[in-house]
Amino acid sequence: MSALLGAEAQGKKGLPLDADFAAVSRLPLDADFAAVSRPSLFMHHLNISPTAIMHKTENVHFRKTNKNTVIKRVREVYLRTDIPCLSSQCPMNPPCHERVKVESSLLTSETPYYLIPDYSVSLRYVELLEQEELTNIIFSETILQRLQSEDKSRTYKSLRQVAKDPRRRSVVFCNEHCEDTHVEREPNESIEHRDWRALLKSALWYYSHLQRQVPIILLSEQFSQADAAEYFEIEGITVLSAKQYLNQYWPNNSVLHELFDSLKEAILEEDVKNQTQESGALRKSSSTGYQEYKPLSELEAGVKSERFFQGVLKVRANHRDQAFIRGNANIGEIVIMGSEYRNRAVHGDVVVVELLNKASWVAPSTHISYDPEEVHAAADDNDEERSTGRRHREIKPTGRVVGVLTRNWQPYVATLQEGSEKDSGSFHLVLPLSPIIPKIRIRHHDPKVLANQRIVVRIDSWPTNSQYPNGHYVRSIGPVHELDTEISAILIEHGISVSQTTQGFSEGSLKEMPVNTDENPWKPDSKELSRRRDLRKHTVFSIDPPNCQDIDDAISIRELENGKIEFGVHIADVSFFVKENSLTDLEARSRGTTVYLSDRRFDMLPKVLSEQICSLRHHVDRYAMSVMWTLDSEANVLDSWFGRTVIRSACEMEYEQAQGLLNGKDVVPNLDAKTCKQLKPSVVLLAKTMRKVRARRMANGGLELESSEVKFKFKEEGGGITDILPKQPLEVHQIIEEAMVMANSHVAKRIYTGFRDSSMLRHHPPPIESHFKMLIRAAESRGFTIDTSSNLSLANSLRECAAKSQGDIEFVRLIKTMATMAMSEASYMSSGSCPVNEYAHYGLALDFYTHFTSPIRRYADLVVHRQLTACVEGELLSNKTTALSAPSSTVSSLAHSELLKNGFKMEQLAEHLNYKNRESKFAQKDSTELFQTLFILQRTRRQSEGTGLGSAGKDGDEEEVPYVEAGIISEIRENGFFVFVPRLGIKGPVYLKEKSGDVVVPLSVLKSLTKGTKDKGELQQQSKEHLVNVSGCEMDTDLMTKISISVPATVAREYTSDKDGGLARNVQFRLFDKVQVALRLKKSLAHRHSIYMTLIGLEPPKSTADGLTLPSTNRLFKQKGSVGQQLKQDEVKRIAQQDPGLAKLSERELIQQIRQGQEEATTSLKYTKSNKKKAGKKQPDPEEMYSQTRAESSLYRLMDAFDRFRIIESSETEV
């Protein structure tokens, strides 16, 4: 160690255990002591042996709290001699980090400097530190401890996150515990000053420990080079402010500089405290401010004694004045009404709630909200609601927030409040895109540049005297309602990383990739070939959608001479190319999954793998991981084999082609006769075999639910969507699915035998019985009985519904969707995290399941491949007699893999992947909705206006063309109902009651009851007439199943003038009734546009002849088309159902939110450049369809783990 440090320790500080300090620590300790003196949070992961402890010392700090009381904080510190530098530059032999288990990646040796940020920089510029460009950052324990003790948990978490991300090569240095860097506070020394000395000492230590090879840059806003020179000879150490650092090292990086500028303007709590007077308009005076939170100790004690309740605050999307938490099992859901009671908590925060007295409890309303901006002062804010609404409602425990344990503040996409750009002040309000997030106050010197832009903002603080949270502008995404802007907004809101969406892969990662160019195409290596089972003589083929680029599965099947069947599933051997913990692996792990949007995709792996070397293209040799079975003629498995193979696909077939062969055709389009002849017997045998396998699984209770999606048809050269098409389900889809399900479940069993405590499995817990309430009632209303006691009974009930519904496809579809909604969510898990009886997959009726078949697109599959390889090759090693004796190089690395064997880490990884999957599905859903609104915008716009860009927000002079479709009533609410339009996969509200309370029914509907079938002219007339509402009617709602309107005689008479011959006096709308609706857009600047509907008629027309707007609907009604959004939107409904009390309300709001999401880009139709067709979409995963809500018990865990949830669930993806 350097003499310099030694001298310092002797001279300035004296002995660490100095008498004064010891004396102080014996003083009676105040209440905060216990909370503060907890053991270091940073040591445990290092696994340092206790023998290395040198001696104990104490840090005593006096700190002023927010309430201006002084508390004493004492920390016991065990100084050690073995704190590692965590640098790959370490000159020790062995390197000092080898003495400990290190989880993070090390600081690199190929860097011009290491960065050590101080407290001032960490607090204000945390987002700079989060930028991926900045690497090799040393976070000192000093800073992290201080962030914690001052409740800066968001900053704290962000820094820990950076240190945990292996790509960032950044570490936490436990300087407070290091004998050589520990610094005692001197009498009368300020905390800032002591911490500054501590950092300096750490910097010096690094510099000398690494033998002066790596200069250190200390970042500080408070101290300068001169301040450092005061203490030390500072060779090799440079002190820079953030700005100086950027100017010097990143002079041309505009992103970093812009970020710096906006952060400089951020309003931190510290600033707020210092502001005695503030631009008054935006702030409430302190007399009307929020209540202070209770001290942590009181909150903790209160939760323990059940005086308070702890939970994740969720805000209802379209009643954003209503929030709730799930209390404990006794109390159930607790409602929090209004911003005063919410007390500065934001959606997703972990809060502590105190119940109000029972007299103040309220019943949240169950009507469809009229407007995303809608705010209710209270649930029972008008008499009308009280009379009709409340009798259907349930009074709920109601409370107020008394503390926030964890903030969930995210980067939010927002828009400057309209008109704000004209304000002269520097403070402005922005409206987050998501209506559940409060307006945020930001400081910006030039609001004009923010007008009509989507911007990213962050919340920094929310003082009690401020009506809105304070935040800062981060960056601008682009003009509101432009397609690329709105897509970016979706990606940001779902936490999809910048590297995945823009930057591609790092240079280092690309260097790891095999070479595959035209001149030098990739070829299998002869040595590697000798280790693999050679299946190149087998007839292997793949079946995918047209233009599939990333083919990760292929199949082979043949009848053996003994009458048995040899059946193989071959999956791209991605794990051969992506080594564990390589840069590519780390990036893929972080991405978790490929993200598919309606018009583009963002890959998990570099294209050279996903589209080329790993993709199982035909006529080329490819490495695969194969499962080979020997089956008897009844498709029972006699024998199975797992292992690495080499294959040569004979054909990349498309679904339609395969279906053609299956249907008996000898030749199918775009496939030559020879190939058809070669493949037909395989396809036929495959179908025959898989039908048997499937039938067996169904007999065990496997559920057949709706797998449905819509796809968009784009004009070739941009300029718009030409249509939305339901995907046509073919039998061959089911056959391929069954083959994949079979492979996945067999692999699951295999890896479980090798990794009892850490195999990556996928389970689907049985649903909670009470969640089926709505399904059962809905079915009852149509005379059906649903038995939900087991998956088999449910499957049988659904089958009976289908059989007896007289071909009413839409009814069956909705019933199935309701069943899907009621279910729990399928998720990844580590086998060690729960008992064997919880591994089962309810929806598929399998005891073991995992994801093995899509390693190009899902990281979980890659892990499963590694586990399978380790199992199989481990077996090979112990069994020398096998022909494939030469173990491939992966064995040793996998044998040492910490991850594969560590159940705890595997569980963490599983949760990360669950989170990434969910967000990716949300993004996919949002993008689908975006395009649906675009489509409606196009269709409702007058032809003469073309597809020009509409002005954002209101465009009153535009005349709408009605766009009429057939729909089915999918949900009844207090003031109307929701209609699902199968053809477009859109669900939207129809209001029968206006905001004022007036019941309104379209004249056309009353007339239609008195008339028979209509011709086209009549329908068009009708679609205009719907605008004429008959008011003065009365309404009665039987929630869930029907809504009745009665027309008073006086009203009827008023409208009965001409040839109509009278109006109906009573109209009843029942769940599952068929209706005709006109689809419309509700436009918004700050939020996404949303689709709503107006009622046109009660029945779809019997038949219509030609191709105007109307005809397609009826045809499609009868078609076996599939529903796109239905599942997704209905799963939202399921969320509402998962809590019996919450019932229908939140559904509505969530649905509305979705609808808003759709609108977003509507006014901008110029998405010419971005019309990449979605390539490589795979068939829907039957398994994924069952994924829904989690069981209540695990909900909190889920929500804690995925702090970015917006809607709890999502459902479909692909195999």
Ligand SMILES: [Zn+2]
């Ligand atoms: Zn070292």
